[in-house]
Amino acid sequence: MKQNTDERRRKIDEMRERFAPLRDYMAQHRKETLELMRRRHAYYTKLITDAEIKIAEEFYERYSEQFLMYGIELKLSDNKKWCSIHLELEDYGYEDYGVEDGKDDTLAEVSPEVSFKDMFNNVEVNIFTGEEL
Numbered sequence: 826m827k828q829n830t831d832e833r834r835r836k837i838d839e840m841r842e843r844f845a846p847l848r849d850y851m852a853q854h855r856k857e858t859l860e861l862m863r864r865r866h867a868y869y870t871k872l873i874t875d876a877e878i879k880i881a882e883e884f885y886e887r888y889s890e891q892f893l894m895y896g897i898e899l900k901l902s903d904n905k906k907w908c909s910i911h912l913e914l915e916d917y918g919y920e921d922y923g924v925e926d927g928k929d930d931t932l933a934e935v936s937p938e939v940s941f942k943d944m945f946n947n948v949e950v951n952i953f954t955g956e957e958l
Contacts, residue, residue, distance in 0.1 A: 885901040
């Protein structure tokens, strides 16, 4: 029985070693993806700040035509309190950001929670903590 357990552990260790480069690549890819998402988040936030936008509907009205020219789709929710920013990326990838109304007469906010395709999975993550939701 002990020999069976030792053999199994050895095989698991071999598999870990064999797939280590792939795990490293995936971790590096995720790190680079999150960094780019944080840059996009900062850009959308700057648009809101510079234009002093307080509600999602105003963001939509102001930028939908401009974003459309770059292939970025803006959609306003039925209740007009949320605007999604949808990017179609290469290799069937995508990213979805959201702009929500400001609270108590403050500026609108870009949510830190972003949905995207990471390798072969659809994921929603907080781009500042890296935590999957």
